Amino acid sequence: MKKTLTANISGMVFYLDEDAYNKLGAYLSTLRRHFSKEEGSDEIVSGIEGRIAEMFDQKVSGQKEVISIGDVDEIIRQLGEPAQISQEEPGERKPPEPEYAGQTVNKRLYRDPDDRYIGGVCGGMGAFFNIDPTWIRVAFLLALFMSFGLLLYIILWIVIPMARTTAEKLEMRGEAPNLSNIERSIREEMEGVKGPASTLEGEETEKVYRKRVKSNANEFFSVLFKIIAIIVGLVILLVGLVLLVGFLFSLFGGPVNITLDNRSFLFNIPSALETYFISPRMVVFATVALLLSLGIPFLVLIYIGAMMAFQFKSSWRYLGPITFILWLTGLILLFFVMISGVRHYRAQKPFSVSPQSGFIKYAWNHKGIETTTDDQNPENIYLLSASRPEIAG
Amino acid sequence: MNLENTKAQMRKGVLEFCILSLLANKEAYASELIQTLKESKLLVVEGTIYPLLTRLKNDGLLSYRWEESTGGPPRKYYFVTPLGEKFLEELRKTWNDLAEAVNFATSSS
Numbered sequence: 001m002k003k004t005l006t007a008n009i010s011g012m013v014f015y016l017d018e019d020a021y022n023k024l025g026a027y028l029s030t031l032r033r034h035f036s037k038e039e040g041s042d043e044i045v046s047g048i049e050g051r052i053a054e055m056f057d058q059k060v061s062g063q064k065e066v067i068s069i070g071d072v073d074e075i076i077r078q079l080g081e082p083a084q085i086s087q088e089e090p091g092e093r094k095p096p097e098p099e100y101a102g103q104t105v106n107k108r109l110y111r112d113p114d115d116r117y118i119g120g121v122c123g124g125m126g127a128f129f130n131i132d133p134t135w136i137r138v139a140f141l142l143a144l145f146m147s148f149g150l151l152l153y154i155i156l157w158i159v160i161p162m163a164r165t166t167a168e169k170l171e172m173r174g175e176a177p178n179l180s181n182i183e184r185s186i187r188e189e190m191e192g193v194k195g196p197a198s199t200l201e202g203e204e205t206e207k208v209y210r211k212r213v214k215s216n217a218n219e220f221f222s223v224l225f226k227i228i229a230i231i232v233g234l235v236i237l238l239v240g241l242v243l244l245v246g247f248l249f250s251l252f253g254g255p256v257n258i259t260l261d262n263r264s265f266l267f268n269i270p271s272a273l274e275t276y277f278i279s280p281r282m283v284v285f286a287t288v289a290l291l292l293s294l295g296i297p298f299l300v301l302i303y304i305g306a307m308m309a310f311q312f313k314s315s316w317r318y319l320g321p322i323t324f325i326l327w328l329t330g331l332i333l334l335f336f337v338m339i340s341g342v343r344h345y346r347a348q349k350p351f352s353v354s355p356q357s358g359f360i361k362y363a364w365n366h367k368g369i370e371t372t373t374d375d376q377n378p379e380n381i382y383l384l385s386a387s388r389p390e391i392a393g
Numbered sequence: 394m395n396l397e398n399t400k401a402q403m404r405k406g407v408l409e410f411c412i413l414s415l416l417a418n419k420e421a422y423a424s425e426l427i428q429t430l431k432e433s434k435l436l437v438v439e440g441t442i443y444p445l446l447t448r449l450k451n452d453g454l455l456s457y458r459w460e461e462s463t464g465g466p467p468r469k470y471y472f473v474t475p476l477g478e479k480f481l482e483e484l485r486k487t488w489n490d491l492a493e494a495v496n497f498a499t500s501s502s
Binding site (some may be wrong): 009010031035038039040043044045047050051054057079080081082084085089090 | 398401404405406408409423424427436437438439440441443444445446447448450451464465466467468469
């Protein structure tokens with residue numbers, strides 16, 4: 001018994017055996033890759049797809065309904081592999097590209113989605129430098145205790161792209177993205193999904209076997225990593241929570257007594273904002289901007305910590321982009337609020353500031369800007385010097 | 394020296410000429426061209442013709458129109474543009490000169 005898949009080729013529907021389907025998919029993706037630098041590459045590939053549909057159509061007439069791998073092989077033989085096509089085709093195209101000739105392929109650094117504990121950074125680096133990722137993980141853990149490891153890891157996590165497509169995974173391992181490699185890789189991925197079923201059937205591909213042997217040898221490391229990841233995750237989670245709670249308190253909680261140079265005054269963010277922006281609308285804007293631009297990083301920290309501590313992986317792929325866009329919105333809002341605040345500040349005559357702004361007075365006095373207080377309202381501070389304090393200073 | 398490669402090199406040079414000539418006689422879609430070219434052994438793998446047609450079209454030597462087909466996917470019928478006619482005329486002259494020169498060189502030896 002065989003599984004059958006449906007494919008729509010040039011607007012016609014065909015039934016293909018599973019292996020025929022995989023082979024055809026791999027063939028079309030090598031063609032697409034091969035012609036990708038050519039002007040009108042889509043047109044070329046859709047022309048070839050049209051031809052394939054025509055040939056399939058001739059094959060399925062009558063009794064036979066399903067396309068088998070033999071049919072696909074025959075069609076590929078007729079149409080030719082990309083290397084054969086470029087050999088026969090006139091034009092100023094360079095002689096067969098090295099990646100199709102086989103051996104020398106540029107490796108690229110990707111994060112490995114199939115070999116990861118957190119973001120796949122170590123797995124990808126292992127593939128890139130062709131060493132066991134375990135050693136890179138050990139190095140990162142050592143670096144973690146020397147304080148820069150976490151930051152480095154997060155930067156690498158952000159900067160290095162994830163290997164998503166099969167071609168990218170091959171590129172990550174430095175294998176040529178030709179037909180047989182892509183086909184093998186897709187098959188391996190499917191075996192991976194099937195898991196124990198494939199071993200029961202007795203057909204274990206080389207990679208699956210290698211993985212099993214490696215995992216036996218590295219069982220100890222694997223457990224160790226898990227434990228360390230949980231501990232580090234809990235620490236990150238805790239730090240993130242403390243930061244977030246502190247931040248929210250400073251935004252919405254009451255003023256705090258701050259002591260500077262033996263003088264104490266009340267300070268909290270809303271009152272500081274109120275002294276800076278006169279209109280309440282701007283205060284609301286500024287609060288939202290701060291909430292987004294600072295709150296989101298704290299939330300991300302908590303999320304990463306939780307992910308490490310409780311060993312789960314996010315399944316919603318838009319989470320990252322949406323978080324990033326929200327954060328960026330916060331930054332942009334903050335920027336505009338600042339600009340408008342500065343403009344407002346410039347336009348003002350010498351002014352009085354509200355009672356809670358002891359901090360501002362302190363800061364100004366500290367910079368040699370004269371202020372005075374009202375006798376009736378000793379808490380109001382007046383700016384004396386006509387020149388404004390430099391904003392940047 | 395690789396014989397297959399040399400043969401392929403020889404065919405390469407005349408493939409565009411042949412396609413333009415065929416299409417100047419009668420407009421055709423890719424599969425028809427493939428059949429003719431394969432019968433005359435000018436083409437080994439069929440995939441070759443698609444990038445070639447696209448390039449000739451992008452260079453303004455060919456143009457095409459869509460035609461529905463019974464059963465199969467819609468077909469692109471290619472035909473030669475006025476610019477293509479001129480190009481073909483030049484190629485024809487070059488071919489005649491070349492054929493003469495090759496005949497001369499190979500028969501006098």
